[in-house]
Amino acid sequence: MVAKTNILFILNPKSGKTSPLNIPDLLNRYLDAQQFTYDLVHTAYAGHATELAQQGARAGYPIIGAIGGDGTVNEVARGLLDTETVLAILPKGSGNGLARHLGIPMNIRHAISIINEKHFSAIDTCTINEHPFFCTAGIGFDAYISSIFANNTKRGLQTYVRLVLQEFSKFRPQEAVLELNEQQLKTTVFVVAFANASQYGNNAHIAPKADIRDGLLDVCLIRDLDFRKAINLSLGMLTKRIAAGSSAEYFTTTAIDVTSEQNFKFHADGEYVGEASHFYVNIKPLSLRVIHPKGK
Ligand SMILES: Nc1ncnc2c1ncn2[C@@H]1O[C@H](COP(=O)(O)OP(=O)(O)OP(=O)(O)O)[C@@H](O)[C@H]1O
Numbered sequence: 001m002v003a004k005t006n007i008l009f010i011l012n013p014k015s016g017k018t019s020p021l022n023i024p025d026l027l028n029r030y031l032d033a034q035q036f037t038y039d040l041v042h043t044a045y046a047g048h049a050t051e052l053a054q055q056g057a058r059a060g061y062p063i064i065g066a067i068g069g070d071g072t073v074n075e076v077a078r079g080l081l082d083t084e085t086v087l088a089i090l091p092k093g094s095g096n097g098l099a100r101h102l103g104i105p106m107n108i109r110h111a112i113s114i115i116n117e118k119h120f121s122a123i124d125t126c127t128i129n130e131h132p133f134f135c136t137a138g139i140g141f142d143a144y145i146s147s148i149f150a151n152n153t154k155r156g157l158q159t160y161v162r163l164v165l166q167e168f169s170k171f172r173p174q175e176a177v178l179e180l181n182e183q184q185l186k187t188t189v190f191v192v193a194f195a196n197a198s199q200y201g202n203n204a205h206i207a208p209k210a211d212i213r214d215g216l217l218d219v220c221l222i223r224d225l226d227f228r229k230a231i232n233l234s235l236g237m238l239t240k241r242i243a244a245g246s247s248a249e250y251f252t253t254t255a256i257d258v259t260s261e262q263n264f265k266f267h268a269d270g271e272y273v274g275e276a277s278h279f280y281v282n283i284k285p286l287s288l289r290v291i292h293p294k295g296k
Contacts, residue, residue: 001117003047004034004035004036004037005035005036005037005062005063005118006007006036006037006038006039006061006062007031007036007037007038007039007061007062007063007064007065007078007088007115008038008039008041008050008052008053008056008059008061008063008064008065009023009027009038009039009040009041009043009044009064009065009067009088009090009214010041010042010043010049010056010064010066010067010068010072010076011025011040011041011042011067011068011074011092012042012043012049012067012068012069012071012092012207012263013042013043014043015068015069015072015092015093016066016068016069016092016093016094017070017094017156020099022091023067023090023108023109024040025041026108027040029109030109030112030113030116031112031116032116035116035118036115036116038065039061043068043072043075044195046071046075047075048075049066049068049072049075049076049079050075050076050078050079051079051153052076052079053066053075053076053077053078053079053080053085054079054252056079056085057079057080057083057085061085062084062085062086062198063085063086063087063088063115063291064076064079064080064085064086064087064088065087065088065089065115066078066087066088066089067089067090068092068093068094069091069092069093069094069095069096069201070093070095070096070097070098070135070201070269070270070271071093071271072092072093073087073089073093073098073099073134073269074132074133074134074135074252074269075270076266077125077132077134077288078132079207080288080289081125081132081287081288082287084289085208085289086120086291087288087289087290087291088115088290088291089104089111089291090108090111090112090115090144091100091104091106091108091111092108093201094155094156094157094160094202095157095200095202095270096201096202097135097136097197097199097200097201097202097269097270098134098135098197098269099111100199100203101135101198101199101203101212102123102197102212102290102292102293102296103196103292103293103295103296104292104293105293112230114291114292114293115291117291117293117294118291119199119291119292119293119294120289120290120291120292121213121289121290121292122213122286122287122288122289122290123196123212123213123216123286123287123288123289123290124196124201124212124213124215124216124283124284124285124287124288125196125283125284125287125288126194126196126217126281126282126283126284127281127282127284128194128266128268128273128279128281129266129273129276129278129279129280129281130278131268131273132268133194133196133268133269134196134197134269134288135195135196135197135200135201135202135269135270135282136193136194136195136196136197136199136206136207136270137193137194137266137267137268137269137281138191138192138193138194138266139170139176139191139258139264139265139266139279140173140174140189140191140192140264140265141167141188141190141191141194141220141222141267142191142200142266142267143191143264143267143272143273144167144171145160145163145164145167146265146267146271146272147185147265147267147272148163148167148271149163149272150271150272152256158185160236161164166232167257168227169227171190173188173189173190173223173224174188174189174260174262174264175187175188175189175260175261175262176188176189176192176258176259176260176264177259177260178192178219178221178256178257178258179190179256179257179258179259180219180251180253180255180256180257181251181253185221187221187223188223188224189221189222189223189258189264190222190223190224190225191220191222192220192221192222192258193206193207193219193220193222194217194218194219194256194281195207195210195217195219195220196210196212196217196283197210197212198210198218198240199237200237200270201270202211203237203238204237204238205237205238205240205242206220206232206237206242207220207250208240208241208242209243209250210254213285213286215250215254215283215285216253216254216283217253217254217255217256217282217283218250218251218252219250219251219252219253219256219279220242220249220250221248221249221250221251222248222249223248223249223252225247229245229246230245232245232247233245233247233248236248254282255279255280255281255282255283256279256280256281256282257279257280258278258279258281259277259278259279260277260278261277262277263275263276263277264276264279264293266276266279
């Protein structure tokens with residue numbers, strides 16, 4: 001008899017919608033019991049998922065599943081960097097940027113069926129000032145919104161859109177110097193987005209051409225925006241046509257430095273990290289194994 005693969009699932013009970021999904025029931029019904037057994041643990045605090053993932057990898061689980069949103073996926077994935085352990089994602093957040101990029105279904109039952117197929121490949125991973133990210137990081141307006149969002153009791157897309165509309169007119173772009181590909185660019189910055197995957201989540205494609213296995217960061221620079229351009233840009237993100245407009249400029253690189261006189265707020269995978277006046281963002285090619293549908 002072939003030994004079954006034991007999966008450790010790490011569930012963030014705080015992520016996603018208020019109506020709780022019965023995860024054990026879904027796993028018992030839809031995870032292929034011929035192939036797999038599983039253990040399920042809950043996170044007890046922010047950051048716990050990284051500790052649990054590291055412990056799980058050391059204990060020899062060949063697959064560790066993150067059940068939550070992008071914050072949870074980030075925490076689990078950073079615990080699996082430089083290990084052989086394969087990440088699985090059961091999306092339960094509101095954004096689910098990495099899952100969407102990889103073609104993982106938003107429906108948990110269907111996402112479990114992707115695990116049953118056991119198809120995985122390696123993807124690139126990135127860091128911003130030593131903070132790992134897997135989907136996108138950024139400085140400027142998107143990070144400013146994530147800093148307010150972090151203190152908000154309500155999460156989800158509606159809250160996010162409300163905050164964007166409320167804060168847009170208050171936000172002031174800042175000067176910065178970008179250094180990449182042996183060139184310097186002194187510019188006003190509304191947003192610089194560093195994209196490993198194409199989207200922020202919620203199918204908002206900030207860098208539609210980003211390829212998660214090409215060893216390159218896609219850098220999106222938005223120098224300044226008025227309200228009319230912001231509406232066009234938002235529509236462009238949702239239709240993957242942002243690059244056709246004039247507000248966003250794109251560069252590809254393996255590493256980028258950003259310096260400024262004033263601090264910028266920054267986020268990694270949508271979670272607010274803090275402020276800094278110097279950023280170093282780089283990419284580590286094919287450094288994380290992830291389960292995803294074949295052909296994605
Ligand atoms: N038990 C816990 N109690 C409080 N916070 C937690 C707990 N476990 C994890 N967290 C934190 O919850 C935050 C949000 O998690 P996550 O991003 O997965 O969900 P979400 O915000 O609902 O999804 P999305 O980012 O897709 O909108 C993360 O920053 C994580 O550190």
